Amino acid sequence: RIGQPLFARTTRSVSLTEAGQALVATAEPALQDIAERMERIRGIKGRPAGLLRINVSHVAVPMAVTPVVTAMAERYPDVTVEIF
Numbered sequence: 001r002i003g004q005p006l007f008a009r010t011t012r013s014v015s016l017t018e019a020g021q022a023l024v025a026t027a028e029p030a031l032q033d034i035a036e037r038m039e040r041i042r043g044i045k046g047r048p049a050g051l052l053r054i055n056v057s058h059v060a061v062p063m064a065v066t067p068v069v070t071a072m073a074e075r076y077p078d079v080t081v082e083i084f
Helices: 018-044 060-075
Strands: 008-009 014-016 050-054 081-082
Touching: 014 018, 060 081
Parallel strands: 050 081
Antiparallel strands: 008 014
């Protein structure tokens, strides 16, 4: 409860009171921040993430696995690769 009216109402219109304007000015940056964070979360959804374990011969690691894992790490930074 704020304890003050936020809207001035008449039979023909509704407008913000001084307290309502102050609340909007204070809340607007926070609401914008929330909207931006939600947009980032929507962008993350669907991106590969997690742990990928690869069991491979130590001979193949330098020639075949390292270039692929390096490229994958750049493309999918939320994937952790363990080679053993």
